Amino acid sequence: MTASELGFVGQAVLCVAWFCFAIVLLRNAVNVVQLAVAAWVFLTRVRPTPRLIDLWDRYSDIALPVSVIAPAFNEELSIVDSVRALLALEYPEHEVIVVNDGSEDRTLATLHEHFALEPVERTQIAHLQKTRILGVYRSRTHANLLVIDKENGRKADAANAGIGFARTPLVCVIDADSIIETDGLLRASEPFMFDDGSLVAVGGAIRIVNGCEIKGGSLRKIGVSRAWLPRFQVVEYLRAFLTARVANAHMNTLMLISGAFGVFRRSVLVEIGGYRHDTVGEDLELIVRIHRFMRENKRHYTIDFVPEIVCWTEAPTTWGGLRNQRARWQQGALETLIEHRRMIGNPRYGRIGVFAMPKIILEDVVGPPVELLGYLVIPAAWFFGVLDPLSAAAYFCITILFGTALSIGTLALEEAQLRRTPTAGDLMRIAVAAIVENVGYRQANLLFRWIGIKRHFRRQTAWSPVPRVGFGN
């Protein structure tokens, strides 16, 4: 059909269709570049010291002390195991600071019972939290365990409280229900050994613990969940951590260190005021603010990512939980972009402003709703004869087929370089998930992001729960 035959509506639909096409193509181009860069990085990088004993040999005398900060809210069932696992981390000098964020259950009482807590006077170095500190306790049985009891203020506030009490040069902020591998802290501190003072943060890979065998708060055996939803998320997390983060860190444009695990220079966190309380995407916002602060103050800095550092976390097992999580992430991304909008496209912020921020807009703001719109507009345009069938087919190829290819490519990268999937059978199961996720799950996620966008503009800031099954023993 020619433009004159289409009429105004037809032309408008066609324009929308091609716009959707262009955006998806652009996203795919970015993802392919990330995959290629990640593959190159894995191929050429110097691998971290492989054995724990070598790490210990090399760095035990010079490793910087670390405070592990674990905000906890209603964790009575798992807190003892989690804290024991944190205390057992292989590291020359580390302190565990558990921040009880106004739990309504017996989290604090459980800590008292199992760790013989006693009140202690401990000056808070920096008051970063917005709520009141109700008590500070030291364990009589574990000298490096500190428990902070405070009013509820959500995770960011709890993390800030912990950062304020930390006295070590480095802090490691985690989720209380995350499982760090025993060498996680040592591996995270390794980049700081080669650092001349400019390294401000190190992130690690987050992997899905669903299907794994956990005992006493520690990972005993890696497994892959039989359920589809966690398996889809395994693929997603691999894409995020093994391609995007690796590539972005290599290009000095790493914009996110997961709240489930990150090691930071304490002084920088205090300088920038810690996490923000008024956002649901505090982890993204923190890193963006670090970039902004360092660049505005013209300080040389780096943010690193080490894929060998692995922190295991539970993925939502219900569609409702997944929806809440993804909507929250989307809200967080929007809040961050709006808060730091002056950085977008601004050469003053170097490659962060010129490339990284626009990339977030493409991948997280414009891309998802546009792709979703495309799933509606393209078939409609074809049905009404506005769009030729080949173009309609092309759209589904560049979304579903290309997306599948990216997922499979990521999985191949993981197997070639890290080999953390236990067996060939598990690899096959994840590979099948990598194919199936693009038909249904991918589209559902786009819808959840759309929900997040709506929640943002409706200013719905309540933390929607993500039901947890909990780690079984």
Added chain:
Amino acid sequence: MLSREFIEISVLFAVAMAIALGALILRRWRDELRADARAAKARLVTKAYLQRVGGAHEDIASKIVDPAMRLTAVSHLLALLRGAERAKLIALAEADGLLRRPLANIGSWLVARRVAAVRVLHQFATPTCLSTLRRAMATDQSLTVRVDAALALADLGRLPPPRATTAMLNIGQRGTTRLDIALFRALAIDHGPELRAMLAERIPHALRAVIIEALGWSNDISVVPLLERAAGFDHAEIRAAALRAAARIGHPAVAKWIIPMLEDPAAIVRIQAVNSCAVLGLRSAVPDLRARLEDPVLWVRLRAQEALEQLAPPQDASARTG
């Protein structure tokens, strides 16, 4: 027209990725099928080396020629054996040609491969390995490789003298890292005189601080007067380094100049002076430490409080402020 190209590209990309993953899955499956057999071979290789170390002439695993498997077995045994047995194992590994590949990889174009080679050579530490490591430290284009070689040599007690190490690793011309500190500490015992001689030269402040701190690891109490002079330097980081070194040396003579440094104008020096008093157990510093509880800088007050908890009796509650 472009639509056809996009479809083709998508299909090709998907097929390429599927082939790559398929090959990797097959490789994994093959490895799993052969896992038991491979484990048995590895045990046989390990047993063979142990027997040969024990004096056997025959290599019962002679048919297993996989150098990677042999190298893994030897690496594992190296962590367990000591003395003459270890030396014999290394000689056997060399005779079996296991070091050929790592020695060749030192010249690889890939930095990662050179570093991996350095790590293997570090384990074996034969004369050839040591000379190769020294050459890598001196001449490799990549600072990463040179530092890794330096760490290996330091662990083996074969680090080049301080001036050479400084030049090879560009220490003083770039930001100082914790690894630099570790390397100088390793040099301190055997190269104290040269380190002291370097202090008489015009060197960057950062390098001077590293050297002064390293002298604390020299186990040589004759450095104490030098540390005292460094404590009067007009650069705060150097004064702080002198305090750290003094705490490490642990000689009672340092007390007379450490305690006055509790009044130093620079906060980092006062903090270090507090730390040093605590490490040295200087009860005579308690009154001055109590004065630091009113220090304008929070970190000084906190460290003073911690030091007093250690040095002053716990029931002395009047000391607890901050």
